[in-house]
Amino acid sequence: MEIGIYHYLVLSFILFAIGMVGVMVRRSVILMLISIEILFNSINLTAVAFNRFLYPEQVTGQVFVIFIMTVAAAEAAVGLAIVMSVYKNFKNLEIGGLNTLKN
Amino acid sequence: MNPTYYELAWLIPALPLFSFIFTVLFTQKYRDLTAFISVAVVVASFYLSIRVTMEMLAGAGSAQMLNIQWIPLGKALNVSVGVFLDPLSVMMLIVVTTVTMLVHIYSLGYMKHEDGKSRFFSYLSLFTFSMLGLVLSDNMLQMFIFWELVGLCSYLLIGYYYTKKTAADAAKKAFSVTRAGDLGFFMAVVICWGYFGTFNFAEIQTLYGETTEFLARIFPFLIFFGAMGKSGQFPLHIWLPDAMEGPTPVSALIHAATMVVAGIFLVARAIMIFAQTPDTMLWVAYIGGFTALFSATIAVAQHDIKRILAFSTLSQLGYMMLALGIGGSIGLSNTSNGHAGSDLALMGQTAGTFHLFTHAFFKALLFLGAGSVIHAMHTNNIWEMGGLKSKMKITVWTFIIGTIALSGIPPFAGFWSKDEILALCMEVGTVHGYILFGVALAGAFLTAFYMFRLCLVAFWGKTPASAHPHESEFSMTFPLIVLATLSVFAGLIGNHDIAHTLNITSYAAFLNPEWNHEAVFHLSIAGISVLVAGLGIVSAFVLYAKRPAEWTSEAHDPLRAKLGKLYTHLENKWYIDEVWSWILNNILFRIAAGCAWFDRHIVDGSVDLVGFMTTRFGLVLQPVQSGKLQNYILVVFVGLLFVLGFLYMKVPGILAQMIQ
Numbered sequence: 001m002e003i004g005i006y007h008y009l010v011l012s013f014i015l016f017a018i019g020m021v022g023v024m025v026r027r028s029v030i031l032m033l034i035s036i037e038i039l040f041n042s043i044n045l046t047a048v049a050f051n052r053f054l055y056p057e058q059v060t061g062q063v064f065v066i067f068i069m070t071v072a073a074a075e076a077a078v079g080l081a082i083v084m085s086v087y088k089n090f091k092n093l094e095i096g097g098l099n100t101l102k103n
Numbered sequence: 104m105n106p107t108y109y110e111l112a113w114l115i116p117a118l119p120l121f122s123f124i125f126t127v128l129f130t131q132k133y134r135d136l137t138a139f140i141s142v143a144v145v146v147a148s149f150y151l152s153i154r155v156t157m158e159m160l161a162g163a164g165s166a167q168m169l170n171i172q173w174i175p176l177g178k179a180l181n182v183s184v185g186v187f188l189d190p191l192s193v194m195m196l197i198v199v200t201t202v203t204m205l206v207h208i209y210s211l212g213y214m215k216h217e218d219g220k221s222r223f224f225s226y227l228s229l230f231t232f233s234m235l236g237l238v239l240s241d242n243m244l245q246m247f248i249f250w251e252l253v254g255l256c257s258y259l260l261i262g263y264y265y266t267k268k269t270a271a272d273a274a275k276k277a278f279s280v281t282r283a284g285d286l287g288f289f290m291a292v293v294i295c296w297g298y299f300g301t302f303n304f305a306e307i308q309t310l311y312g313e314t315t316e317f318l319a320r321i322f323p324f325l326i327f328f329g330a331m332g333k334s335g336q337f338p339l340h341i342w343l344p345d346a347m348e349g350p351t352p353v354s355a356l357i358h359a360a361t362m363v364v365a366g367i368f369l370v371a372r373a374i375m376i377f378a379q380t381p382d383t384m385l386w387v388a389y390i391g392g393f394t395a396l397f398s399a400t401i402a403v404a405q406h407d408i409k410r411i412l413a414f415s416t417l418s419q420l421g422y423m424m425l426a427l428g429i430g431g432s433i434g435l436s437n438t439s440n441g442h443a444g445s446d447l448a449l450m451g452q453t454a455g456t457f458h459l460f461t462h463a464f465f466k467a468l469l470f471l472g473a474g475s476v477i478h479a480m481h482t483n484n485i486w487e488m489g490g491l492k493s494k495m496k497i498t499v500w501t502f503i504i505g506t507i508a509l510s511g512i513p514p515f516a517g518f519w520s521k522d523e524i525l526a527l528c529m530e531v532g533t534v535h536g537y538i539l540f541g542v543a544l545a546g547a548f549l550t551a552f553y554m555f556r557l558c559l560v561a562f563w564g565k566t567p568a569s570a571h572p573h574e575s576e577f578s579m580t581f582p583l584i585v586l587a588t589l590s591v592f593a594g595l596i597g598n599h600d601i602a603h604t605l606n607i608t609s610y611a612a613f614l615n616p617e618w619n620h621e622a623v624f625h626l627s628i629a630g631i632s633v634l635v636a637g638l639g640i641v642s643a644f645v646l647y648a649k650r651p652a653e654w655t656s657e658a659h660d661p662l663r664a665k666l667g668k669l670y671t672h673l674e675n676k677w678y679i680d681e682v683w684s685w686i687l688n689n690i691l692f693r694i695a696a697g698c699a700w701f702d703r704h705i706v707d708g709s710v711d712l713v714g715f716m717t718t719r720f721g722l723v724l725q726p727v728q729s730g731k732l733q734n735y736i737l738v739v740f741v742g743l744l745f746v747l748g749f750l751y752m753k754v755p756g757i758l759a760q761m762i763q
Binding site for chain 2: 020023024025095
């Protein structure tokens, strides 16, 4: 069986669903960050798949993916730094316990 | 080329303003310096006024000297601030600057040891500025502004001893009562703008003759309402006796000679507008006549030296109003008793303002004399005084000169001016004229009586053992001497023949140069008025000349037994204060309470309701904003799915389009 665009899209959809559910139901901040990374990767996968199968002569999708990966790396660094700081202050990474930050 | 003094006329009010600003900002700590600056400035103003008067006498005529466009709004509204010199304003300049200067000098002595001397002199400067600005106004709005300013100064100076409750209350009373009158003046100003589109007196005068609108027609009446408040006409007179709580120089300056005559000045300034509505003028005349008699009756049974003088002032202001009113009561186009209505109006203006002119001098003299006595005796009650005539010679004799002048004995000033009013009443020749002649005559009798009662009780008899009166210092006696001189001679310019003999311009010729009439003088009327005044003096002598030493309080007044119950009514000022407080408590305050309820519950309530609804609506929506990040994401995601699902259902083939 030849691997076509639909296989990629289905995989991407599965990844997206996993990531989305992870973001929504996980209580730990670190696990939410990991879920967000999964979401990014599902998007990346879609982008390269479309690039590869629909417009093989262009590189737009690949360039996009590289940008997203860069931004995601930066975001992960910032996010983890915040997580460290939160942990130092709260000794806890439960997202529900952080709502005192709004005050 | 040197500027003429006309061109410098703007300095006359500007100098005191400068003095006020300078002393308030810089010299409050240095009491003597403040006093010096104020006095120096007012002397300069006085000098300039004299020079301006001399130029006017030399034939310079009326002139608009300064005209600054203040609010230029094209056709809608043009407000200018100007300095307007005409005989009437120049006459007022002389009165105001003379009395102000003398009162300033007097205050140097009177206020010598006061802690608030700086404050006092600064206020005096502000007052001088306001009053001079008022008399130099050429339009109604400017006059209204200065009108309010003098009211403010009056308030500040009555309440000068602000730690004393009676003084603070009197200040508030004066402010609110005159404000009640000012409301009428303000309405007149608004009507002026609405119907005539100008504030200039001369322009209004022409426009007024053409209008038939009801509101525009009643506008002189509204002006008069303002004049009633300021000049203490019944029933708005109640503030003036209480205003005597202020320092005596203030009573002399503001509450006898200058500010209270602002109402007279206003009516005199607008006389040609007023004279176009004879009904209003008749009203003015009767209010004036009633006030003249009514206040004189009260003065008979008062015991506070300053209050007697205050009621006397009210009475004399009544005379002035009477003169203005009866003169204009014929109407401009009618004739009466062989005189054209316009001539009678001008005669009224002449008589009223001439009485203003002479009254300013002798009433200021009387008040300053009273101040000197109070300074020496430390009491205001005439029954606690006595035997002063050998101890305070200058004060007492100048006071007696003032008394004679006020009583209307020739050749003193008051005789000429009061006589002119009486003669005018007869000249008008209507039944109203005769009635008011009788009223004025009765007032003249009472005036002579209460003034001599005051003199005899306060100055004759024996000095109380506890008091050690002594003559006041020179700065206080000097103004008395000057004013006494003026009280003797100032009246002479009113009489045509005497002025002619002395080769000076008579008052009537000065006030209206192009009008070739002269003040009327009838020997018979003069004779009657002197007779009546003499009768008053004799009655006073009969009752009070032999004042025994044991009459030491008001309970011993022999008049008390003679008048019986009436005396109590007089002593209580005919209960007008009580009537007012009843009206205030039972009517005005109830209406106010109703309005307050409406404001608090209906107006505030509706505003509160809006706020309350907003809060409640917010509370309903509050759970949505939970602060839980994951809820938000859920909502966003579900929302996104919903939008996508909607697009998929509604737009056929959208997925295919997106992929291609």
